[in-house]
Amino acid sequence: MKDFLELYDFSTDELNEMLVLSTDLKKLYKSGKRDLCLAGKTLAMLFEKPSLRTRMSFEVAMTDLGGNAIYLKGPIGGREPVKDMARVLSGYTQGIMARTFAHQTIIELSEYASVPVINALSDYSHPCQAMADFLTIQEHLGKLKGLTIAYVGDGNNVTRSLAFGCAKLGMKLTVASPKGYELDTASIEKAIAIRAGSVEQFNDVASAVKGADVIYTDTWVSMGQEDEKAKRVKDFEGFQVNSDVLKYSPDAKVMHCLPAYRGYEISDEVAESKNSVIFDQAENRLHFQRALLKKLLS
Numbered sequence: 668m669k670d671f672l673e674l675y676d677f678s679t680d681e682l683n684e685m686l687v688l689s690t691d692l693k694k695l696y697k698s699g700k701r702d703l704c705l706a707g708k709t710l711a712m713l714f715e716k717p718s719l720r721t722r723m724s725f726e727v728a729m730t731d732l733g734g735n736a737i738y739l740k741g742p743i744g745g746r747e748p749v750k751d752m753a754r755v756l757s758g759y760t761q762g763i764m765a766r767t768f769a770h771q772t773i774i775e776l777s778e779y780a781s782v783p784v785i786n787a788l789s790d791y792s793h794p795c796q797a798m799a800d801f802l803t804i805q806e807h808l809g810k811l812k813g814l815t816i817a818y819v820g821d822g823n824n825v826t827r828s829l830a831f832g833c834a835k836l837g838m839k840l841t842v843a844s845p846k847g848y849e850l851d852t853a854s855i856e857k858a859i860a861i862r863a864g865s866v867e868q869f870n871d872v873a874s875a876v877k878g879a880d881v882i883y884t885d886t887w888v889s890m891g892q893e894d895e896k897a898k899r900v901k902d903f904e905g906f907q908v909n910s911d912v913l914k915y916s917p918d919a920k921v922m923h924c925l926p927a928y929r930g931y932e933i934s935d936e937v938a939e940s941k942n943s944v945i946f947d948q949a950e951n952r953l954h955f956q957r958a959l960l961k962k963l964l965s
């Protein structure tokens with residue numbers, strides 16, 4: 668594979684291999700040993716949106732593997748065409764990662780770059796996040812196949828990558844969203860057609876969450892939607908992951924890609940509860956991305 672744009676592009680075996688490599692590299696890292704496979708290599712990191720986890724974990728991963736990462740913030744394609752940036756950066760670096768508004772920007776980078784391109788979140792999807800999430804679930808529950816993730820909230824970029832990943836990895840994703848905020852039908856149909864796993868959309872929390880192994884949520888207001896905040900907060904009433912929701916599946920692991928807006932999509936009590944694995948998820952961004960960078964850039 669040249670690029671990492673969306674989980675839909677990979678086979679079940681390829682996704683599982685990346686998870687195995689993440690686990691192996693995590694063990695090596697925890698034992699204090701280093702793998703310097705990216706010595707002398709540079710990653711360009713292009714950001715149109717803010718970030719804590721993605722920026723930090725990619726930069727730490729590159730440094731840890733012996734390489735170097737350079738951060739560029741601003742509109743991609745503002746000063747010069749995306750296709751020109753892709754070719755210029757291909758002459759300087761061994762990889763490009765990008766966080767964009769339009770998913771098309773990442774596709775265009777991948778079409779014109781001769782080096783690997785990594786999707787570090789677009790309005791369409793967030794595949795690095797979903798892979799770190801699957802790694803976390805595997806660590807806590809010992810397997811993936813046959814498990815159910817109940818996603819409560821906005822059918823957004825994170826939901827879409829979870830849907831494709833679940834479908835490939837033999838898991839079930841149930842989504843609970845208010846009317847008008849469901850995951851789009853085309854993505855659901857695309858995921859269902861994979862057949863190994865399944866995706867089901869509901870408009871009430873109970874139907875999605877009962878008996879789930881994992882309860883997952885994300886912000887009601889994604890980056891770029893700040894102007895819609897007042898309306899969204901009203902429309903998402905009743906879709907908060909709190910102790911009442913946990914009663915439907917008291918042993919479920921609670922996940923959130925972060926940043927979390929406590930008091931909105933998740934209560935502080937649940938975010939801090941023994942069910943919560945949100946900081947393991949955040950740490951696993953580093954371990955998955957080290958595997959991804961090793962695979963794509965070395």
Ligand code: CP
Pocket residue numbers: 717718719720721722788796924925926
């Ligand atoms: N979860 C995630 O991608 O976090 P950042 O926006 O901080 O990178």
Ligand code: NVA
Pocket residue numbers: 788823824825885886888889890924925926
């Ligand atoms: N859905 C969120 C995810 C943040 C990591 C957003 O796009 O802002």
